[in-house]
Amino acid sequence: MRITNELMVANSLRRLEGRLASYERAQSRLATGRQRQAPSDDPGGASRALRLRSELHARSQEQRNAADAISWLSASDSVLQSGRERLQRARDLTVRSGTELAGTDEREAIAVEIERIRDELVGLANTRYRGRPLFGGYGDGDAVTSTEGTWSLVDSGDVRRRISDAESVVVNVTAADAFGIDDAPGSTFAALDALTAAIRDGDDDAVAAGLDRLDASLSSMSRAQASIGATTNQVESAQRRIEDSTIALRQELSSAEDVDMTEAVMDLQVAEVAYEATLGALGRALPPSLLQFLR
Amino acid sequence: MGDFVTLNTALSAIQAGQRGLDVTTNNVANANTVGYTRQRLELRERPPYDAAIGPLGSGVSVEEIARLRDGFLDHRVRSTAAETALATTRAALLRQAEDVTGEPDAGVSMELDELWNAFEDLGNDPENPASQQQVVAALDRLTGRIRSTQRSWSMLAHDTRAQRDVMAAEVNDLLTAVADVNDRVAGVDPTTVSRQLLDERDVAIDRLAELVGADATLQEDGSVTLTVDAVDGRATLVDHARTYPISVDGLDALSTTGPSGVAVDVSRPLGGELAGAQAFLLDDLPQHVAGLDDFVAQLSDELNGGLAGLTLLTGVSAETVAPSPDLTAAELGQAAGPDGPHDGSAAQELAARRGGDVDDAARRLVVDLAGQVRTLARRGEAAGELHHAAQQARRGQHGVSLDEEMVQMVRFQRSLEAASRVMTAVDQALEVLVNRTGIVGR
Numbered sequence: 057m058r059i060t061n062e063l064m065v066a067n068s069l070r071r072l073e074g075r076l077a078s079y080e081r082a083q084s085r086l087a088t089g090r091q092r093q094a095p096s097d098d099p100g101g102a103s104r105a106l107r108l109r110s111e112l113h114a115r116s117q118e119q120r121n122a123a124d125a126i127s128w129l130s131a132s133d134s135v136l137q138s139g140r141e142r143l144q145r146a147r148d149l150t151v152r153s154g155t156e157l158a159g160t161d162e163r164e165a166i167a168v169e170i171e172r173i174r175d176e177l178v179g180l181a182n183t184r185y186r187g188r189p190l191f192g193g194y195g196d197g198d199a200v201t202s203t204e205g206t207w208s209l210v211d212s213g214d215v216r217r218r219i220s221d222a223e224s225v226v227v228n229v230t231a232a233d234a235f236g237i238d239d240a241p242g243s244t245f246a247a248l249d250a251l252t253a254a255i256r257d258g259d260d261d262a263v264a265a266g267l268d269r270l271d272a273s274l275s276s277m278s279r280a281q282a283s284i285g286a287t288t289n290q291v292e293s294a295q296r297r298i299e300d301s302t303i304a305l306r307q308e309l310s311s312a313e314d315v316d317m318t319e320a321v322m323d324l325q326v327a328e329v330a331y332e333a334t335l336g337a338l339g340r341a342l343p344p345s346l347l348q349f350l351r
Numbered sequence: 352m353g354d355f356v357t358l359n360t361a362l363s364a365i366q367a368g369q370r371g372l373d374v375t376t377n378n379v380a381n382a383n384t385v386g387y388t389r390q391r392l393e394l395r396e397r398p399p400y401d402a403a404i405g406p407l408g409s410g411v412s413v414e415e416i417a418r419l420r421d422g423f424l425d426h427r428v429r430s431t432a433a434e435t436a437l438a439t440t441r442a443a444l445l446r447q448a449e450d451v452t453g454e455p456d457a458g459v460s461m462e463l464d465e466l467w468n469a470f471e472d473l474g475n476d477p478e479n480p481a482s483q484q485q486v487v488a489a490l491d492r493l494t495g496r497i498r499s500t501q502r503s504w505s506m507l508a509h510d511t512r513a514q515r516d517v518m519a520a521e522v523n524d525l526l527t528a529v530a531d532v533n534d535r536v537a538g539v540d541p542t543t544v545s546r547q548l549l550d551e552r553d554v555a556i557d558r559l560a561e562l563v564g565a566d567a568t569l570q571e572d573g574s575v576t577l578t579v580d581a582v583d584g585r586a587t588l589v590d591h592a593r594t595y596p597i598s599v600d601g602l603d604a605l606s607t608t609g610p611s612g613v614a615v616d617v618s619r620p621l622g623g624e625l626a627g628a629q630a631f632l633l634d635d636l637p638q639h640v641a642g643l644d645d646f647v648a649q650l651s652d653e654l655n656g657g658l659a660g661l662t663l664l665t666g667v668s669a670e671t672v673a674p675s676p677d678l679t680a681a682e683l684g685q686a687a688g689p690d691g692p693h694d695g696s697a698a699q700e701l702a703a704r705r706g707g708d709v710d711d712a713a714r715r716l717v718v719d720l721a722g723q724v725r726t727l728a729r730r731g732e733a734a735g736e737l738h739h740a741a742q743q744a745r746r747g748q749h750g751v752s753l754d755e756e757m758v759q760m761v762r763f764q765r766s767l768e769a770a771s772r773v774m775t776a777v778d779q780a781l782e783v784l785v786n787r788t789g790i791v792g793r
Contacts, residue, residue, distance in 0.1 A: 194691025
């Protein structure tokens with residue numbers, strides 16, 4: 057092929073453009089910190105990166121859910137703890153109310169205190185947490201209500217929090233679970249009512265039966281607390297997993313999307329040197345021609 | 352006869368030498384002219400005349416000033432130019448379409464992720480006005496993103512159409528230029544035709560190949576017939592001195608009326624910048640808009656009715672999708688769960704649909720477009736390499752080499768000098784003959 061001046065200049069220009077394009081790409085990568093300036097630079101990588109971002113969104117939601125779950129669980133737990141202490145006090149009082157030990161006046165005083173304990177427990181059962189009844193399930197009204205001496209306890213409405221792709225936990229306790237009595241009809245409040253009546257009447261047999269139901273009530277409450285404890289453990293271990301997963305995802309996303317800074321700086325240097333070398337070569341693109349040798 | 356013949360022979364040599372220098376000078380002057388084809392003096396021996404001793408050559412005649420053009424190289428340059436222009440124009444337009452989507456940082460994918468989270472927060476706390484409002488805001492942002500992408504694509508199509516119209520006008524102007532030259536050279540003796548006109552015609556045809564993939568055929572009478580191949584057939588653009596310009600009908604239809612009077616649809620040429628723009632307008636962009644519309648349909652299906660039959664989104668296309676105008680925060684709170692004001696189970700269930708078909712569809716939108724841009728860009732690069740090689744081959748053939756011209760210059764100069772010497776010698780011989788012969792004793 058003949059080599060003409062136009063050809064040599066065209067070749068040099070093309071190489072120069074190529075070098076400049078490489079330089080520009082290296083500079084872009086360094087300036088933005090991103091391997092890809094658009095998904096089309098690497099569609100496969102872009103797809104992976106999108107998935108990772110979605111996963112990170114899901115993890116961050118799970119973290120929020122888990123924190124909220126812990127908050128719910130510990131609120132229920134601390135109320136139940138107070139509840140147990142009050143019930144225990146009621147139990148102690150009941151033991152002291154046997155007819156051999158106490159006279160009518162004393163028994164009246166005990167009955168009054170137990171009634172007060174019952175009212176305190178109602179108050180605890182109707183604790184509000186963030187504007188809603190803590191033991192009230194999905195409803196807005198009080199968890200425990202009384203109509204003409206009959207007690208109604210909310211017994212449904214699981215508050216769930218998702219803590220992983222496959223796990224969701226129940227973070228609340230209903231009034232029926234906390235203040236009901238498992239294997240007998242009625243509730244702690246009904247039991248306390250019956251107890252005060254029995255104490256006033258001086259009916260030792262009824263008081264003994266009432267004590268049994270009080271014990272059953274206490275163990276109901278313990279069971280509820282135990283369940284809260286188990287769920288708390290589950291959530292805490294999920295939290296650790298979520299955190300580990302988040303770190304791993306961030307690393308993966310970074311390696312999919314970000315440049316290695318050192319590498320990027322080096323690439324830029326190399327591109328710069330290559331560009332300068334091409335410029336130098338262009339300077340010699342038109343070598344001495346015959347013109348210089350003819351007079 | 353005799354010596355005067357020699358004078359004529361020497362004269363022809365001087366004239367050839369002068370012409371040679373002229374041609375060399377012209378080549379040197381035009382070494383940097385775009386589209387210039389190097390010229391060469393073609394010399395031929397003059398027919399001999401019958402001398403007593405036998406046939407005696409009578410010098411040199413200039414046959415023609417040849418234009419060293421290779422039609423095959425031209426054809427290769429033009430076909431590779433058309434392919435490269437098609438791929439790179441399409442890739443550039445699609446890349447612009449990709450840029451406006453804002454993926455992955457601020458596009459539909461991200462807004463969708465945030466929407467799922469907003470639903471989940473609503474499920475966790477349905478009575479809280481803040482979490483209700485968050486869902487409304489997330490729906491607004493997601494649909495807003497979809498609408499703004501569609502709108503940007505619409506504007507991109509509008510701008511592309513304007514560009515396309517300018518290209519079509521340029522094509523038609525160039526067709527006129529080619530037909531003009533055809534008119535002036537048709538039937539004229541090729542040795543007398545202006546080389547400059549021919550060079551200009553070739554430059555115009557090069558540009559036409561780049562614009563619309565035009566194919567040139569040299570006819571016997573020296574005119575060039577231009578045709579263009581499109582998906583729907585072949586159309587003639589220039590035939591001798593007649594042009595058949597391309598007209599834009601309606602929105603994106605291109606047609607030209609051929610010599611037979613029948614209109615030919617050239618909406619999808621097979622090469623060139625115009626072809627790239629048309630492919631984008633007629634095929635690529637509508638495909639992606641349809642994809643976006645399908646996504647809207649899928650999204651609406653998934654979301655509407657997912658919360659106690661509540662209509663969350665209205666609008667059936669990417670252009671019209673929006674949060675339902677009757678949607679209130681309070682309604683969202685109620686619909687979050689069926690069993691009471693604090694039941695968020697329905698919202699939580701809706702949120703659990705994350706990572707499913709809708710997410711896949713959103714991702715596919717991004718990846719399909721990205722893949723298409725990449726394929727076309729690669730194709731453009733490969734075609735560009737071929738085009739460059741073809742151009743270099745052509746430059747090698749048609750271009751001026753200054754060294755070569757210097758050698759030619761020396762050649763002709765020396766032959767000019769030698770011829771002058773001969774003439775002087777003959778002149779001197781004649782002088783003796785004319786002025787000194789027959790002088791006896793003077």
